[in-house]
Amino acid sequence: MRNPLMAAVFLAVSVRVGGAEEIVFNRDIRPLLSENCFHCHGPDSGTRKAGLRLDLEAEAHAGAIVAGDPARSELWIRITASDDDDLMPPPESGKALDPGERDLLRRWIESGAEYQSHWAFVTPERPAGPGGPEAIDHFVRRRLADEGLAPARPAGRRQLARRVSLDLNGLPPTPEEVEAFLADRSPQAYEKVVDRLLASPRFGEHMARHWLDAARYGDTHGLHLDNYREMWPYRDWVIRAFNRNMPYDVFLTEQLAGDLLEAPATDQLVATGFNRAHVTTNEGGSIKEEVFVRNVVDRVSTFGTVMLGLTTNCASCHDHKFDPVTQREFYQLFAYFNSLDGDAMDGNRKAHAPVVRVIDDEGKMRLAALRDELAAARRTLEETIAGYQYREPDDSTEAGNKADPARNEDDKHSKPAEYRSFRRWLADERGREKSKLPGPLRASIKKDPGALTGEETRALQRHYIVHVDLEAAERFRPLREAVSRSERELKKTENSFPTTLVWKELPKPRPAYVLERGQYDQRGEQVPRALPEFLPPMPDGAPNDRLGLARWLLMPVHPLTARVAVNRFWQQLFGVGLVKTAEDFGSQGEWPSHPQLLDWLAVEFRESGWDVKALLKTIVLSETYRQRSEGAPEQYRRDPENRLLARGPRFRLDAESLRDQALAVAGLLVEQTGGPPVKPPQPDGLWSAVGYSGSNTVRFKPDRGPGKVHRRSLYTFWKRTAPPPQMIDAPSRESCVVRRERTNTPLHALMFMNDPQYVEAARAFAERFLGAPDDGIPERLFLHALARPPGPDERGVLRESFRRHLAHYREHPEAARALVAIGDRPSDASDPERLAAWTMVASLMLNLDEFLTKN
Numbered sequence: 001m002r003n004p005l006m007a008a009v010f011l012a013v014s015v016r017v018g019g020a021e022e023i024v025f026n027r028d029i030r031p032l033l034s035e036n037c038f039h040c041h042g043p044d045s046g047t048r049k050a051g052l053r054l055d056l057e058a059e060a061h062a063g064a065i066v067a068g069d070p071a072r073s074e075l076w077i078r079i080t081a082s083d084d085d086d087l088m089p090p091p092e093s094g095k096a097l098d099p100g101e102r103d104l105l106r107r108w109i110e111s112g113a114e115y116q117s118h119w120a121f122v123t124p125e126r127p128a129g130p131g132g133p134e135a136i137d138h139f140v141r142r143r144l145a146d147e148g149l150a151p152a153r154p155a156g157r158r159q160l161a162r163r164v165s166l167d168l169n170g171l172p173p174t175p176e177e178v179e180a181f182l183a184d185r186s187p188q189a190y191e192k193v194v195d196r197l198l199a200s201p202r203f204g205e206h207m208a209r210h211w212l213d214a215a216r217y218g219d220t221h222g223l224h225l226d227n228y229r230e231m232w233p234y235r236d237w238v239i240r241a242f243n244r245n246m247p248y249d250v251f252l253t254e255q256l257a258g259d260l261l262e263a264p265a266t267d268q269l270v271a272t273g274f275n276r277a278h279v280t281t282n283e284g285g286s287i288k289e290e291v292f293v294r295n296v297v298d299r300v301s302t303f304g305t306v307m308l309g310l311t312t313n314c315a316s317c318h319d320h321k322f323d324p325v326t327q328r329e330f331y332q333l334f335a336y337f338n339s340l341d342g343d344a345m346d347g348n349r350k351a352h353a354p355v356v357r358v359i360d361d362e363g364k365m366r367l368a369a370l371r372d373e374l375a376a377a378r379r380t381l382e383e384t385i386a387g388y389q390y391r392e393p394d395d396s397t398e399a400g401n402k403a404d405p406a407r408n409e410d411d412k413h414s415k416p417a418e419y420r421s422f423r424r425w426l427a428d429e430r431g432r433e434k435s436k437l438p439g440p441l442r443a444s445i446k447k448d449p450g451a452l453t454g455e456e457t458r459a460l461q462r463h464y465i466v467h468v469d470l471e472a473a474e475r476f477r478p479l480r481e482a483v484s485r486s487e488r489e490l491k492k493t494e495n496s497f498p499t500t501l502v503w504k505e506l507p508k509p510r511p512a513y514v515l516e517r518g519q520y521d522q523r524g525e526q527v528p529r530a531l532p533e534f535l536p537p538m539p540d541g542a543p544n545d546r547l548g549l550a551r552w553l554l555m556p557v558h559p560l561t562a563r564v565a566v567n568r569f570w571q572q573l574f575g576v577g578l579v580k581t582a583e584d585f586g587s588q589g590e591w592p593s594h595p596q597l598l599d600w601l602a603v604e605f606r607e608s609g610w611d612v613k614a615l616l617k618t619i620v621l622s623e624t625y626r627q628r629s630e631g632a633p634e635q636y637r638r639d640p641e642n643r644l645l646a647r648g649p650r651f652r653l654d655a656e657s658l659r660d661q662a663l664a665v666a667g668l669l670v671e672q673t674g675g676p677p678v679k680p681p682q683p684d685g686l687w688s689a690v691g692y693s694g695s696n697t698v699r700f701k702p703d704r705g706p707g708k709v710h711r712r713s714l715y716t717f718w719k720r721t722a723p724p725p726q727m728i729d730a731p732s733r734e735s736c737v738v739r740r741e742r743t744n745t746p747l748h749a750l751m752f753m754n755d756p757q758y759v760e761a762a763r764a765f766a767e768r769f770l771g772a773p774d775d776g777i778p779e780r781l782f783l784h785a786l787a788r789p790p791g792p793d794e795r796g797v798l799r800e801s802f803r804r805h806l807a808h809y810r811e812h813p814e815a816a817r818a819l820v821a822i823g824d825r826p827s828d829a830s831d832p833e834r835l836a837a838w839t840m841v842a843s844l845m846l847n848l849d850e851f852l853t854k855n
Contacts, residue, residue: 023108025116027591032101034322034587036089042587043326044319055324055587058116070109079105096760105689114364119592120309120585121324121534123557124599127609132624135604139597140624140645149635152647157182159855160785161193163648164620166854167573168197170206170657170712171664177781194620198613201673204243207612209656209714210572211238213740215255215277216298218733219677221346222279222720225695229280233358233500234273236674241271244328248542248565249554252307256553257546259503269356272503275299275337279720279734280346292344293520297339297658300330302736307553309564309585317518323586324534328514332530335512336546341504354504359497370493374486381466381479388472390465393421418470425464437463498676505545536560556608560585562602566615568738570601573619575651575742575854576641582739593643625649629855649853652742655727656713659757660747660845665784666764668710668825677717678708679826681756682725690721709757709824726755752847759839760823762846766838767827774802777838785845798841805837 023029027780034042041051047339053059054075061067063074078088081101089095097105131137144151155163161181165173171180181193184794197203217235220226222631241251254261256275258268281291297316303314314320315330359367419425428450429435441463444456444580452460453650465472509529516522531537531585536557542548553561564585571577578598581589592598598762605615619625629650631642639646653661663669679701691698703709716724723732728748731737754759769780778798782790790798809816809832816836820827829835845851 021411023104023111025108025114026119028104029108030116030118030587031591032097032105036095036097038322038587039093042321043206043324044321045569046318046775047321055322057723060115061113061342065109065113067113068110070106073109073113076106076109085535102314111666116639118587119595122463122561123559124563124602126603127596127600128602129596131604133618135600136597136619136622136624139594140602143594144644144646147638147644149638149644149646151623151645152629152635154623154626154630155628155648158788160190160626163629163855164190164194165197166653166657166661167620168194168206168616169200169202170209170660171202171669172785175787178783178787190626191617194617199242199618202671204239205673205712206657207242208235208238209654211242211567212714213731213733213737214302214568215274216279216302216733216736217277218279218718218720219277220697220721220824221281221348222350223281224283224286224736225348225692225697226690226719226721227348227696229346229352229501230352230498231273231277231500232675233270233498234277237267237270237273239674239714242612244613245613248605248612252553252561253418253547253550256303256307256550258544259505260545260547266356266358268570269502270358270500272302273501275503276501278302280344280352282345282348286345291519292338293515295344296334296338297518298735302334303337304417305335305583305736305738307564308560309567309579309583309589310560311584311586311588316515320586322588325532325739327530328525329530330525331512332527333508333532335529337507337547338512339506341506343590349500352501352529354502355499356496356502356692357499363493363497365596367490367493370486370490374483374490377479377482377486379811383485384476385462388465388475390422390472390651392423419464419468420470422461422469425468426460437536482667494785503546509545556606562606563598566601566605567598569612569615570619573616573625574642574645574649576643577739578757580643583737594645600678603727648855650853652744652853654740655730658728658752658852659713661851662758662761662765663710663845666761666842667768668706668761668764669712670706670710672707674710675715678711679703679717680709680711680724680726686722686725687719701838704824724749752852753843756822757830758817758846759843761826762843763820763823763835764825765826765842765846766835767829770829770831770835770838775799777802778841781842781845786848798844801844802837802841805840806834809833809836 037054040047041052041054042048043053043055048065052063054064060075064078065070065075074087078086079097081087084091089097104639109811127139129135141151154160154651158178160176161173164175165171177193181189186191186192212235215234215238217231219229219232221229254268254271256272258264258271261268278295280295297313301313301316310323310325311320312325312330312333314322315325315327317327319326331563340354342352342354417428419428426445427439429445435445437445441460444452444460447456466476467473480543504824511526512529513526514524516524526617531549531552536552536555536559538548538552539543539555542551552558563579564582567577567579568582577591578594578601579585580593601619604618606613608614624645625648627646627648629648631647635646638644642649660669679700679702682700684700687700713724713727716727718733720732720734722731728741728751729741731740765781765784766777768784769777772780778790778795781798782788782794809819812835816833819836819839820829827835
């Protein structure tokens with residue numbers, strides 16, 4: 001079977017290379033060699049055959065290639081062999097070169113078989129060209145001209161308003177927002193729309209959901225019992241970071257190493273939850289060291305994917321087969337992430353230490369007031385104690401100063417002994433086998449009376465008169481109770497604030513070892529913290545820890561960090577990155593569709609001060625982004641995935657946007673930022689099917705009330721072993737994902753038509769316009785759902801649909817009442833049959849391809 005990724009690569013190559021065009025090693029040859037040869041003749045010494053390396057120019061030329069002469073080159077001889085025993089790649093490998101690919105290799109050898117350093121491992125430089133959005137158009141149009149294609153016409157204002165609103169806020173524009181844009185004829189009209197969207201709190205929510213896929217955020221542990229894990233303050237930190245336009249270098253640094261900053265604030269500690277978001281377990285059969293290793297490997301793999309765009313996990317068991325990452329280097333990176341001051345086993349607890357308690361400003365004020373109350377109660381008690389003069393009774397009456405000398409100390413139901421003499425009480429306490437006094441007093445009570453210091457005697461006497469003495473203790477009881485009440489209230493309030501998992505570094509780092517075949521119990525060589533040799537060294541003066549690692553990522557000479565980041569932002573807007581394989585910039589990754597544009601964006605992003613909003617604004621202001629999404633048949637034939645960018649982006653919306661826009665047009669969406677996760681309704685039994693009886697998430701109980709049910713999808717409770725069923729194509733969040741799959745099946749349509757929340761949204765959508773005449777409702781449905789009025793034929797379809805449904809529900813009023821009763825928000829429609837009919841029409845609108853697809 002041919003690799004579909006390589007098929008896509010060679011489709012692009014066939015467009016670019018044709019005829020005698022110059023062959024580019026990184027674009028045309030490296031993907032061929034990586035896919036077909038590197039497994040046996042690449043970086044991994046463990047599987048290397050015949051001692052031959054084809055990933056290094058010197059070794060390839062010494063062993064298999066004679067530059068300029070294919071006939072004398074073993075590479076050419078073996079890929080054209082007629083005998084299966086000699087043919088490369090071997091038939092049993094399942095790989096094969098087609099005639100065009102073999103010819104490409106022949107021409108490359110004839111031209112001198114020149115190698116290049118892998119493009120992604122070379123520091124990007126700003127290519128010559130204009131600045132601002134015009135730079136994007138410059139590089140795109142130059143590529144289109146090379147291919148003999150022309151860009152599409154600009155998108156209409158209505159189409160553009162909907163596109164940019166969905167891209168920057170994840171929500172459709174309101175009709176009022178669209179009309180305001182249409183009415184503004186100034187040259188800055190569109191830019192003002194962009195600025196408004198970037199300033200909206202909805203921006204941070206929309207951006208956060210992409211990052212949370214990468215951070216593998218979830219609300220449960222993810223394994224075995226899959227209990228609740230309280231970590232949503234980290235999710236809210238990500239939202240705030242995007243809304244505040246936190247510079248991306250700070251964004252990365254605080255997540256990787258916020259705890260290592262000087263006097264870190266609580267927010268900076270919360271950010272380190274990025275390193276703790278992996279799945280954990282406390283399963284009885286688990287081996288602690290195995291779980292520990294698995295956790296650390298996940299951290300390293302996530303770091304590699306998110307920050308470097310590399311599949312570093314491949315090197316956990318052996319040298320990477322395609323990229324220059326050795327197994328030793330993997331465990332040198334491992335050494336940066338293995339010194340968490342906490343247990344690898346999570347105890348099935350919601351707060352798996354280390355954690356911090358997250359208290360908002362209002363909570364801090366409340367706690368300060370309670371602490372003041374407690375301090376005042378304690379002060380009153382102490383002042384009263386200080387003013388009390390205790391007098392020991394005369395010796396002659398001391399025998400009568402104990403009311404119940406013979407009571408059973410082990411009898412829990414007996415009345416406690418009552419004392420009027422400190423000396424008698426002290427003697428009795430000293431004679432007891434088990435003292436119930438506070439710790440410091442227990443040590444004092446064992447001493448001979450003559451050996452007690454004055455301070456020890458005063459402490460014992462204070463305890464006696466406050467808690468024991470028959471007359472004095474009763475006097476102090478109301479004051480003690482006031483202190484106790486204040487302490488309980490303070491503790492209760494403190495515990496009411498959420499916790500979140502954070503990183504706390506051990507005082508002394510743990511050692512790290514190369515693990516043979518990645519096995520936790522097969523330790524090999526001990527290795528220090530160090531970076532892969534093919535990347536720049538640690539900057540001078542940087543600490544050799546996670547903080548130094550963050551500073552290393554953000555060095556101007558680092559080839560990957562900025563490229564990887566801007567590629568993912570581009571992917572969010574266009575549906576596919578300039579590098580399609582957003583998770584893999586290595587040899588198995590795809591060649592960039594526009595290499596110079598990628599480098600320009602990377603340098604611009606870095607030199608802007610890592611300004612995320614400025615980067616996104618530059619992209620969406622470009623004419624490339626603002627093109628119509630429709631293309632000529634020839635464009636679709638030559639470039640079905642729009643990799644050449646001859647038309648505007650068009651793709652199916654992600655699950656969160658699909659649900660959120662349905663709630664938004666229905667007027668149901670609750671635009672409340674942050675807070676604990678919520679549980680919208682879902683089919684019964686989904687959690688039970690995967691849950692253990694002892695789990696606190698074994699049974700799903702939906703939340704009630706629009707303040708929870710109708711929150712944005714970002715806030716939906718995420719159980720990893722049974723993710724929310726409405727989240728089509730979303731990852732389970734069990735591991736890092738930076739590129740979602742995008743599918744379309746009949747099951748999706750069934751959900752959009754039948755899921756209670758979508759039915760409720762359709763009913764609420766219809767209810768918004770029931771006060772209008774029936775003839776006017778189709779116009780309003782279209783304006784809210786699609787940001788445009790309907791055409792004559794579309795109006796006719798909706799009116800006819802309404803007429804047929806109304807006739808049906810007039811004949812079946814019980815069905816109408818059942819339909820409009822679906823959902824969390826009750827309906828008080830006076831004409832349920834009419835509402836039911838318009839509900840069905842509104843459902844049709846919510847299921848249109850134009851509604852489910854951006855453009």
